[in-house]
Amino acid sequence: MRKPINLKEKKVSLRIAILYGGPSSEAAVSERSAQAVKKGLETLHPDIITIRLEKNFLAQLSDFEPDVIFPALHGPPGEDGTLQGFLEILGYPYVGSSVKSSAIAMDKIVAKQVFRKAGLPLAKQIVVARDTKISDSVQKILTELGSDVVVKPSTQGSALGVTLIEKTDEIQPALEKAFGFDSRILVEERINGREITVGIIETDYGVKPFPVIEIITPRSSWYDYEHRYTKGLSNHRMPADIAPDLYRNIQDCAIEAHISLGCRDLSRADFLLDGNKYYLLETNTLPGMTETSLYPEGAEGFGLPFPELLDHLVRRAAKRLSALSPA
Ligand SMILES: Nc1ncnc2c1ncn2[C@@H]1O[C@H](COP(=O)(O)OP(=O)(O)O)[C@@H](O)[C@H]1O
Numbered sequence: 001m002r003k004p005i006n007l008k009e010k011k012v013s014l015r016i017a018i019l020y021g022g023p024s025s026e027a028a029v030s031e032r033s034a035q036a037v038k039k040g041l042e043t044l045h046p047d048i049i050t051i052r053l054e055k056n057f058l059a060q061l062s063d064f065e066p067d068v069i070f071p072a073l074h075g076p077p078g079e080d081g082t083l084q085g086f087l088e089i090l091g092y093p094y095v096g097s098s099v100k101s102s103a104i105a106m107d108k109i110v111a112k113q114v115f116r117k118a119g120l121p122l123a124k125q126i127v128v129a130r131d132t133k134i135s136d137s138v139q140k141i142l143t144e145l146g147s148d149v150v151v152k153p154s155t156q157g158s159a160l161g162v163t164l165i166e167k168t169d170e171i172q173p174a175l176e177k178a179f180g181f182d183s184r185i186l187v188e189e190r191i192n193g194r195e196i197t198v199g200i201i202e203t204d205y206g207v208k209p210f211p212v213i214e215i216i217t218p219r220s221s222w223y224d225y226e227h228r229y230t231k232g233l234s235n236h237r238m239p240a241d242i243a244p245d246l247y248r249n250i251q252d253c254a255i256e257a258h259i260s261l262g263c264r265d266l267s268r269a270d271f272l273l274d275g276n277k278y279y280l281l282e283t284n285t286l287p288g289m290t291e292t293s294l295y296p297e298g299a300e301g302f303g304l305p306f307p308e309l310l311d312h313l314v315r316r317a318a319k320r321l322s323a324l325s326p327a
């Protein structure tokens with residue numbers, strides 16, 4: 001049985017293993033997050049390694065004997081509860097949400113069911129399954145939502161497999177593309193709105209929101225993979241220029257999204273804002289952690305510089321002793 005870390009002595013440094021990569025479509029982003037997390041933590045915690053998710057990763061992990069694990073993983077597998085389940089079995093404490101919450105949050109169709117029950121504002125949608133004849137699905141989309149829609153795989157991230165439909169004849173290829181990622185597809189009404197995001201952090205004094213960030217991409221573009229990860233293709237405005245009441249409502253909604261999914265430690269909720277109406281798109285349980293990512297930027301605005309943010313997260317996780325301990 002693993003021994004609890006005595007965190008009472010404030011300066012104690014932890015042995016930290018950062019996991020990254022693997023077969024996820026977002027492995028390249030994950031590698032960048034892992035490098036940034038290592039850099040951010042290594043002054044306070046010099047016993048730190050990055051381990052790529054590959055066949056021998058378990059041997060590397062047991063050789064190193066970490067006190068705590070930082071999963072710098074985005075998308076499935078890794079952000080979706082699979083890795084968390086593995087770590088639960090091994091008894092390693094890890095940063096972030098449990099198996100169940102990770103799995104629910106990763107599946108946008110399921111997460112939206114939870115959000116709907118919680119009364120959170122969502123874009124209208126239908127779900128399309130692979131075993132339905134594709135022409136019937138196209139017809140259903142046109143009848144129920146019209147042609148101004150967005151097609152997205154249920155369980156991806158970084159806008160992979162997402163298509164913003166311009167013309168009716170683009171629907172079928174968009175479905176086929178999304179089915180390349182997933183057997184169930186979410187088709188939503190297209191919201192023409194501002195792209196905003198809110199980081200959430202759990203602290204000893206409650207679940208707190210970071211400042212709202214607006215993401216601005218050039219006219220006639222959207223926040224696709226290229227605009228996310230190419231320097232200079234998107235700008236962030238923090239705090240977003242939004243009327244104070246609306247601003248607070250969006251932050252409250254991000255907190256409710258975090259709580260309704262049962263998330264732990266951290267999350268980041270994405271929204272679209274059309275005039276005064278906002279729509280919750282999703283909650284990310286392991287948001288990007290590169291130094292230019294939105295979550296660390298929000299933390300900075302909240303008053304937590306990147307190294308302090310990371311230190312807070314690893315200490316919080318280490319206190320759980322093993323993943324099987326209560327939060
Ligand atoms: N209903 C929608 N209307 C308009 N644009 C959308 C809609 N849903 C998603 N998008 C666009 O697609 C991007 C990715 O969608 P999101 O649901 O956040 O999935 P992920 O970030 O996990 O790929 C959003 O950041 C937004 O630019």
Ligand SMILES: [Mg+2]
Nearest residue numbers: 158270281282
């Ligand atoms: Mg998103």
